[in-house]
Amino acid sequence: MVSTSSTAEGRRDLQLLPKAHLHLHFTGSMRHGTLVELAERDGHVLPDALVEDWPPRLSAADEKGWFRFQRLYDVARSVLRTEDDVRRLVLEAAEDDGADGGRWLELQVDPSGYAAKFGGITRFTELVLDAVADASARTGVGIGLVVAANRTRHPLDARTLARLAAQYADRGVVGFGLSNDERRGTTADFAAAFAIARRAGLRALPHAGELVGPANIRVAVEQLGADRLGHGVRSAEDPALLDEVVRRGIALEVCPTSNVSLGVFSDLSSVPLPTLLEAGATVALGADDPLLFGSRLHGQYAAVRAAHDLDDATLAHLARMSVEASCAPDSLKEELAREISAWAGSGLD
Template identity: 75%
Template structure:
């Protein structure tokens, strides 16, 4: 019987984390502790039945997912809570080999409790700088608008993001259920962010098919796409995404949990890689999906029998797609090469 192939540890593979939502990054233990502190009742699906069983196959399923997210957001009551969340997110990424983190946040969801969107954004940026100092993982911020809110709100957030471009904010996104609202209506907000030099990183090609990817490219001028996996449904568009170098932030565990794909082996990572598409694996919302950064690499390794050379290239692609300084990128790409060159344990 042949010996099993030795595998290098994925926790030591240098990688960038480009798809992580702010509240969704919270540790489950932190959620329970903060809720107990303030007497906040949590549904059983966030306590004994965690991680919750989710689906976004229909509007009701997405509403349940969003309701759980809103409950989790409610436990963040003080500036120290915000600082703790960002520090712990960076700590968790450090354990998983994360060497750069771009965390996505919609300030309007926290404005009422933290003195407005500007004050909250400044708190997040200060907390991100503190987390960077304490953990050694650089933490950058993507300001994201909400598809379920008015496009004028998105313009306000784009102007806010532009004010902090180069001061911790690196991108502008668009999140929530892409079946809601009209993506093209958010084009003016993305033009504001584009003029500010921010990365344009809307969600698309997750709950809707390949046509939503085309809209994000043609109308929003996306540099990267949150998810984007359903681009495989259109071979011509798939080739266009590859040729344009638009990276996809693929979140395997999230896709399966929400019913985008029935199981991990159905996540079309091999098809994307074969087409030459850049892929950055991300955890999306570990609080709700129960799976962090390194686990995304581990699940894809197991589901698709990926070798270490392919996993190293996934690490490189995440680093190339990140909005990090070129000097740091060069160093980290060299560290990926060193990871692959080192013999695996027990080889």
């Protein structure tokens, strides 16, 4: 069992802890300052929730709350008007992760949400992959792209995106996901799309177990063949299911700040991270949408350290699991494992 007590001798700098970031959405990764600047450039009036009242107060406890969240996300996406805007977003996401100790980033995007403005899903995907290669070279942060389908659209659209992802399986796309409001659509209907992606060697990375409980996790595991679960945190509500997730080695992309902001849990201390760790689950902390939740990768580690009084050994364990669960090259995984061990054995702040 992993210890969750604080160290008696002090605490190490979490920004120096090497880690992988496995749950970050494309537009949601945008810096707030960049959002405001791009909107002003084009005379785009942003709602108060994205300016004076930022970060916005959000809740997805009901569909009205999710609609508000999605509306703000769509407003933010609308400021991306040029190829340079896309390149800037990707570069700044890599820079921000690098500043937080991130050494590998998996950026998730639904190309269909940008296709009309950027010449179609294929052209947009190629633009993002080119931006990814440039940002990685400039920052030293390794980056893989996750193509994600929108569960509020028809499953046939998901198959189209899965085929698109498969075309780039050896050119920077590392996985296939499924996102948006878990309460909409039927998860099992997307099984064919995930089968296409898996045949191409892509990891299956659907969202499940955030807004909907254990039942949807079972579908994602048994019918979509999930390798990781976006969120998956509510597996803690079903011990038998959690045991199965652990047995299968399915990693959970836990996003504490997002969970609280959307009303999944009342506060950070209620996020069941200790339960997941005690069960032996592989957990990778993620920021989800920093633009809307106001906290990036380092903030997730700092939040759970404070909320659950985690010691440095446990935080290093979380970082190791993020790397192990990633799609990073084996050589980078080995390098980061050594660096994490060095951090855990280093002097204190």
